Amino acid sequence: MALGEQNGLRVLLALGVIGLFGIITFALAAATLGTLNKRFNDLNTKVDTLQQLISNINGQLSPTTTTTTTTTASPANITITTTTAPPTTTTTAPPTTTTTAPPTTTTTAPPTTTTTTTTTTPPA
Numbered sequence: 001m002a003l004g005e006q007n008g009l010r011v012l013l014a015l016g017v018i019g020l021f022g023i024i025t026f027a028l029a030a031a032t033l034g035t036l037n038k039r040f041n042d043l044n045t046k047v048d049t050l051q052q053l054i055s056n057i058n059g060q061l062s063p064t065t066t067t068t069t070t071t072t073a074s075p076a077n078i079t080i081t082t083t084t085a086p087p088t089t090t091t092t093a094p095p096t097t098t099t100t101a102p103p104t105t106t107t108t109a110p111p112t113t114t115t116t117t118t119t120t121t122p123p124a
Helices: 003-061
Strands: 066-072 080-081 088-091 098-099 105-108 114-120
Touching: none
Parallel strands: none
Antiparallel strands: 066 114, 080 105, 088 098
């Protein structure tokens, strides 16, 4: 074997070893990131549950005040306007009939209602 062929073989062997270590490193990094992502999701779920429990405890310890307002106004003037005219018939050279009725308009205003209630619960 010539000296140039031996050097080429050594370079090829070195590239193979480097490639093998690169593949192993990539696989380990991917597995590590996947595991860390799962742990983070589990931890995030536990933190959300803990925050909900703390919120429920704070809701039970703080006093409760409820305010509701009710006001009833008399109905406003209700205006109903209806316009009806007899249908119009138009006849032209070859017999054609067109019937048109004017539109009908109705306007109403609903009553207004508001209720007020105040409830205070002292802390336990």
